[in-house]
Amino acid sequence: MALSCAALFLSPDIGALEMGIAASLFFRSNDREAQTLERRISPSSEQFDLQRERWNELAEYLTAALKDASGCQIRTWLQGSYKFGTQVRPPDKFEEFDIDLGIYYCWQGQAEKGQHSASDLKAFSQDGLQSYAKSAEGVLEVVSPPKTRCSRIRYSGNFHIDIPSYHLDPAMDERTLASDQGWEISDPKAIYIWFKDKFDETMRAVARRQIKYLKCWAALRWKLDEGRPSSIVLTVLAVEALSQLSDVSTASDDETLAAMLKTISSRLNRGTNIRNPINPGENLNRLTDKQWTSFIEGVDHFFGIAQDACSANSELEAADLWTKAFKHFFPLPAVDTSNLNEALLKSNALTVTALPDVIVTAVARKNQNIRYQDINKIGPIPKDCNIIFQIKDPLSLPVGTTVEWFVRNEGSEAEDQNDLGHEGAVGYNTTESSAYVGTHFMDCVFRNSGRAFAVRRIPVKVNGNYVPPRNPSTKPAYTRLAGRR
Structure with missing residues (x-):
């Protein structure tokens, strides 16, 4: 039975949203080490x-x-x-x-x-x-x-x-x-007390997560010195928005984020003054007019993503939509995502009986004689390899299909370097490298008319083995330099 977000927790003036289905990909209170968005954007x-x-x-x-x-x-x-x-x-x-x-x-x-x-x-x-x-x-x-x-x-x-x-x-x-x-x-102490006093302990935990989601999105959209809204501005906007919603503590994080963004969007369109809650005469907003306009447009776009994701027909479709906002930080469902999205195929009138395989080849940079190859997976392989991913039979895909690649890293070494992945290329092949021990994923997203109809997850297992450089030639230098007669 479908319920709207509004029926669950929104005040009447917020408007209705379809219930989100990606809650477990945002946060799991019973498994803090799971690859959720909250886990991936937080320090280890x-x-x-x-x-x-x-x-x-x-x-x-x-x-x-x-x-x-x-x-x-x-x-x-x-x-x-x-x-x-x-x-x-x-x-x-x-x-x-x-x-x-x-x-x-x-x-x-x-x-x-x-x-x-x-x-x-x-x-x-x-x-x-x-x-x-x-x-x-x-x-x-x-x-x-x-x-x-x-x-x-x-x-x-x-x-x-x-x-x-x-x-x-x-x-x-x-x-x-x-x-x-x-x-x-x-007075940083006063604003911290304001934050603590705004919510009870349960709701304060919800607010912390929502602020983190908002800050992660802003960091991915704007560079630090090119119009990124300050942390305190985002915090005040999130807290004020959440204060206007009822029963947020019982709602899922995806639902709450969508409702919060709608409230923030309305607030931003009323003016540029973000009052300091403990010093109302101070405007916390330091953005230029051009940057402010970009901020409003960004929030409106983010809210549109949230609306679409909350009304998605499957968890995989919702995850793909949220990835537009959170990129490689947003996890994919922990299921066999090589399966086709039948609902999207039907709605797009596409015929696909099976996804083409992906040939994965790893070549050690220091010794190209050391090569590894597999289908739809690779590893264990050592560090410092070039890894080539190539669609085996792209002609089997429906006309108009595009292929996008996303790197999602996991494990302590990647976390220590703050490198949990990135967007890859668009096309039938791409090349990456092995840098961190652990099991990482190359996610191959198949789209038609802009909508994902399938994702193939390719596990990349990397160990800490060392690859020695190729043995140098034992011939004298003059024999290597001289050409044949």
Whole structure:
């Protein structure tokens, strides 16, 4: 029996959506290690532990060092996405996890009347980081010059810690941020308390996941310095939208996301001012007019994807639609997806009796004499191989069929490098490489008129074996250089 999302949890002004069927691909409370969207966009437990170890060590060092340098009592406060529990995996291996560790220089009264200026605090923090980096483990660099509102220290393991510096009046519990422009009103503790008080514990967990989905989508759509909405803007929009929906805690994540996007879309079209919930006079939106327009268009497109996915006829069709928003992060169903989607074939009037096979060939880069070949799978193979995927009989496909390739990586090595996959080529063949130990997947998507009618999942098993380079020739150099007579 089909029920609409509205019948389950939406307030009357939201409108009806068909019930989504991909809930288990978003989140499973009883299996946190399953390849769900929430799992794939979150740091692994090993990454989380490493980050915690690093910021704890840094906080301890700076508390003592900056007290000596400034003569002030020093406090620290972990803030931002790590504190909120909404940290997401970077969109690719060239970006880093972000952690925010606030440093608070304490004196009584207003910041302007203290013994140090905003520039003094920034200089103390920058000098403290540089001193720490000389002997600390895992540090790649201290970014110099510092950023406008913080210093940054980068670590191996694909993450950095931003260090904003604040004045804190302990008696009044008031905070002021030190920036290149002087003192700025900013209170990260107050906005965290606002977030905690907005929902009960159960609903807060739902909100965290929805914020992460929104942040992942934004990171995939816009580059960091090319109009990506800030984390705090996305957080405020998500929280305000979820607050307008009823019974969200009992709905599935795909349904909730669709409803939240509809609410956010309506909100964005009412104006560009995103008020700071604990300082209503501050507009959190820093986007240009052009970027704001792009943001609105992006949310509307995202909502359209969500509508289509929630009304899909099968879990596979829904997964394919959600992949338009989340790309390689969105998992495919853990079933034999070499089967044809009969409903889509019928609706598109297509005749396909069986999918063509995919020939998979792996060739070691350092020794091309070492080759592996199989049908619809490959492995175990060593690292550092070129892997060629080729449709065996493309002429058997219906006229107008296109073939798309998606790499979906799994396992600790891929996670450590923040490389869980990417979109591949479009065509009857493509080439990838083996880089991480584990079982990964090349997903071959067959489309007609833009709609997927089948997916063939090709497991790629990679082991840690080393392939020695091809033995050099034992002939003297002059015999290799001379031509035949």
